[in-house]
Amino acid sequence: MQFNEFVANDKLIEEITEAVKTNTLPHAIIFDGAKGTGKQTLAKIIAQSFVCSSDNRPCGKCPACIKAMHSSHPDIFTADGNNTGELTVDAVRNIRADAYIMPNEAPTKVYLLLNCDKMLAPAQNAFLKVLEEPPANVAFIMTVTSANMLLQTVRSRSRLYTLYPATPEEAAEYVSRSYPETDYGDILRAAQLCDGNIGKTVVMLESGGEEAKKLADEIFEAVIKGNEYTVLTLTNKLSQSRVFAVSVLDFLIEEAAECVKASVGAKTNSPISAEAARRMTKSKIFRIAENIDRAKQVLETNVNLNFFGTWLSSVLKV
Numbered sequence: 001m002q003f004n005e006f007v008a009n010d011k012l013i014e015e016i017t018e019a020v021k022t023n024t025l026p027h028a029i030i031f032d033g034a035k036g037t038g039k040q041t042l043a044k045i046i047a048q049s050f051v052c053s054s055d056n057r058p059c060g061k062c063p064a065c066i067k068a069m070h071s072s073h074p075d076i077f078t079a080d081g082n083n084t085g086e087l088t089v090d091a092v093r094n095i096r097a098d099a100y101i102m103p104n105e106a107p108t109k110v111y112l113l114l115n116c117d118k119m120l121a122p123a124q125n126a127f128l129k130v131l132e133e134p135p136a137n138v139a140f141i142m143t144v145t146s147a148n149m150l151l152q153t154v155r156s157r158s159r160l161y162t163l164y165p166a167t168p169e170e171a172a173e174y175v176s177r178s179y180p181e182t183d184y185g186d187i188l189r190a191a192q193l194c195d196g197n198i199g200k201t202v203v204m205l206e207s208g209g210e211e212a213k214k215l216a217d218e219i220f221e222a223v224i225k226g227n228e229y230t231v232l233t234l235t236n237k238l239s240q241s242r243v244f245a246v247s248v249l250d251f252l253i254e255e256a257a258e259c260v261k262a263s264v265g266a267k268t269n270s271p272i273s274a275e276a277a278r279r280m281t282k283s284k285i286f287r288i289a290e291n292i293d294r295a296k297q298v299l300e301t302n303v304n305l306n307f308f309g310t311w312l313s314s315v316l317k318v
Helices: 010-021 039-051 063-069 089-098 121-132 152-156 168-178 184-193 198-207 210-225 228-240 242-263 271-279 282-299 305-315
Strands: 028-032 076-080 109-114 138-144 159-162
Touching: 010 039, 010 159, 028 039, 039 063, 039 076, 039 109, 039 138, 076 089, 089 121, 121 138, 121 152, 168 184, 168 198, 184 198, 184 210, 198 210, 198 242, 210 228, 210 242, 210 271, 228 242, 228 305, 242 271, 242 282, 242 305, 282 305
Parallel strands: 028 138, 028 159, 076 109, 109 138
Antiparallel strands: none
16 A cells, blocks of 8 residues: 555645655654554555655555565564563563664664553653664654553654544545445445444444444443443343454444543544543543453453353443
8 A cells, every 4th residue: 555545634644745755754653543543554654665665655566565565574573562572671672672783675674563552661661762862774653542652751752643534435435445345335334333434444344333333332321321230231232142242342442442532631533432531530441441451352262251241341330
């Protein structure tokens, strides 16, 4: 993918495209925004532009671009915060040491640090040392649902770009290219329900997730209002199938992430998260987000679905 294929956030794309042309991209970049807004996609396009050998970067055709698109370029390193151990203190120290080694092929060595939401303060402080005095031929690109999850010292040494969802029409048009056999009306409805978030739209289409989205919203609203009986009744509906339960949990995780953003004053398009920020303390919102994330991990251990809903309702009572 090239910059002109990226959907939405036009001004941001124009700014980045111009920076690539003029070789003025900063050495450290943070992309923040809800899951599904294209943070990782854009981060990978920029990484590709750093190693591309063409005048029109990224060209998508040169050997370097082809390697980057196949995740096999020796000068693009990826660490994903969703994988245990990849963004720990020791892992970050290894990245820091490696950064001072010259690139193998490209003029710039690129480090993609994805899903930095759970990157703890000690690891961020270890990373800060290389951000303060970076080698000339190194670039760091981070993705996070909210930049407020990162230390202010890390943010101040990086260029922050915030990504917002596309319009439902833009999202539907983009998604329809990958789902030519799916009725466009169904795609547009999914995009509308997901507020233009392309990633969420795809998840909804693949999981038949309109019902899952509706249930996730109902659960979260009941949690916000403190209606414990309603929460219990709704979470027990997860027992109908594991695929359905996973889809509901994915939507709950996204709602929780939006609530965390709203609680620290960040912009959010979710009415539910705005209501949560008004009704609940920041610490309570953070605990709910942590418990929902833990619930997804529990669900992946093949737990008995007949008991899972009851357990989930109990951990949402904070």
